[in-house]
Amino acid sequence: MTAPSPVRPLDLLALDEEIGDEEKDIRDAVRRFCDDRVRPHMATWFEQAHLPIRDLARELGELGVLGMHLQGYGCAGTSATAYGLACHELEAADSGIRSLVSVQGSLAMFAIHRFGSEEQKGRWLPELAAGRAIxxxxxxxxxxxxxxxxxxxxxxxxxxxxxxxxxxxxxxxxxxxxxxxxxxxxxxxxxxxxxxxxxxxxxxxxxxxxxxxxxxxxxxxxxxxxxxxxxxVLPEAAGLSGPLTCLNEARFGIVFGAPGAARECLETAIDYAINRPVFDRPLAGFQLTQAKLADMAVELDKAMLLALRLGRLKDAGRIRPHQISVGKLNNVRESLAIARQCRTILAANGITLEYPVIRHANNLESVLTYEGTSEIHQLTVGQALTGIGAFT
CATH class of the missing domain: 2.40.110.10 (Butyryl-CoA Dehydrogenase, subunit A, domain 2)
Structure with missing residues (x-):
């Protein structure tokens, strides 16, 4: 009997069926950009603590991902889900690349687009969308x-x-x-x-x-x-609601982005386990290894289902801050756990930059606490469940 061909982790639940053709085209274009322009250099950039940010910003502007979910002023005006899928691919390459795009589009550009004057929008948004300005x-x-x-x-x-x-x-x-x-x-x-x-x-x-x-x-x-x-001054922003609204835009990208890093780690671990001989058989042929891979794939698919659900809510104009907190809390926490578990499958090789796993694990330690720590998101969800704020 012929063994079935391996499937990619996100194909377990046929998640592509939840994504429209235009969204797939955008996702695939960003994936090609990362394959061609980012992945070949990423280990070196990480090791040297360097990023050619000016060059990358212009290329990302040409790709159309800077402020891609905003309307007008040189922005692409895509769906929120398409933006999320782009973040997924960018973070699969590296959290730093996704952070560049998130801060540019969902924080700086969004703040000006949502709260700025026409003069501020006209002065800055076209330049930022094109990557000519940072x-x-x-x-x-x-x-x-x-x-x-x-x-x-x-x-x-x-x-x-x-x-x-x-x-x-x-x-x-x-x-x-x-x-x-x-x-x-x-x-x-x-x-x-x-x-x-x-x-x-x-x-x-x-x-x-x-x-x-x-x-x-x-x-x-x-x-x-x-x-x-x-x-x-931003004329339409007064009080803390202004910056918090911007933060929710950036957190939405993280909901999709963090599982991208997890996906890269898991695909790397699966490929490694299939090709790594241990006791005269592939590491992937041991039950303990398969148990790890199965558990991680289940959590990854659950994270992407959650992200896609939030994407549809956002596209419908019905998303609430506590729902974004559910996504950020779960997806970053589980993605970091996946990265750490994948490192154990690669063993000593898992700590080198020859593989992306330790790089993603280190990056996700930052993603875990920026744009709201896990504790803050737990309290946000807790307030939604009880009606009682417990932040102080």
Whole structure:
């Protein structure tokens, strides 16, 4: 009797049947880009803690993925699900590449698109969509991560101008950005500001010596008496709901992206186990190995089913913040567990950059805590279930 041919992990439940033809075309185009332009260099970029971000941004702009789910101003205007599938492929290559696209499109661009003036949109969105300009998003501070309402960065009126002072931390793209969306306390409410990074008093020293997201630019933002005109403020954002709305856009991409990293690890582990001889037979022929692979594949498929469900809810305009928290909480947690388990199948080879597994595992340690820690998302889901907030 002929043994059945192996199937890819995401083919177990025939998930492609849940995806439209146009969405598949977008997904496949991003996958080809990653195969041709990213994967051949990724281990070196990670090891050297370097990313040719300017070149990649322009190429990603030509591909059409920067702000791809936004309408107008040079943006592609795709479905949210198509954007999620693009994030899935980008993170299968590396979390740093997906972070570049997420911060550009779902944080900096989305903030301007959703809350900005027509002048701000026309000035920045076409440049950001094309990758000719780089954007970043300044919310997190050294002492205020999970509690952004306590931020110390402030903006004071000085005649018609604003004067910004403060420090932001862990800002993707910060050191190479042309524009920063910075959130600050004012005498009234938290407001967002569009800050050209060549403004006097603005600096963005890069954070180095990272063991995670090494192929990503991570920075501190320092604002020392940065003077901005009155029209630098985002007119439609007042209060903490503005930045939190932006964060939900970025978290949605993570819901799809993290399982991409898990998929890459699992496919690598399956291929390795099939071809690695142990005691004169393939490692994949042992029951314990197959049990690991089966459990991981089940969790991966469940994560993608969850992502696709949230994608359809978002496309229908019915998604709620606590639903995104369910996706972020589950999918990152399970993806990290898959990456760690795959490392055990590769054994010593699993810690080298000859394989992508340890790189993804290290990256997912960051994804686990940025855009809301697991604990914050647990409390968000808990509040939805009980009607009681337990954040403090």
């Amino acid at each position: 954007g970043c998003f300044g919310l997190t501070e050294p002492d205020y991560g999970s509690n952004p309402a306590g931020m110390r960065t402030n903006a004071k009126r000085d005649g018609d101008d604003w004067i910004l002072n403060g420090t932001k931390m862990w800002i993707t793209n910060g050191s190479v950005a042309d524009v920063a969306v910075v959130w600050a306390q004012t005498d009234e409410r938290i407001r967002g500001f569009v800050v050209p990074t060549d403004a006097p008093g603005f600096s963005a020293p890069e954070i180095t010596r990272k063991m995670s997201l090494r192929a990503s630019v991570t920075s501190e933002l320092v604002l020392e008496d940065v003077r901005l005109p009155a029209d630098a």
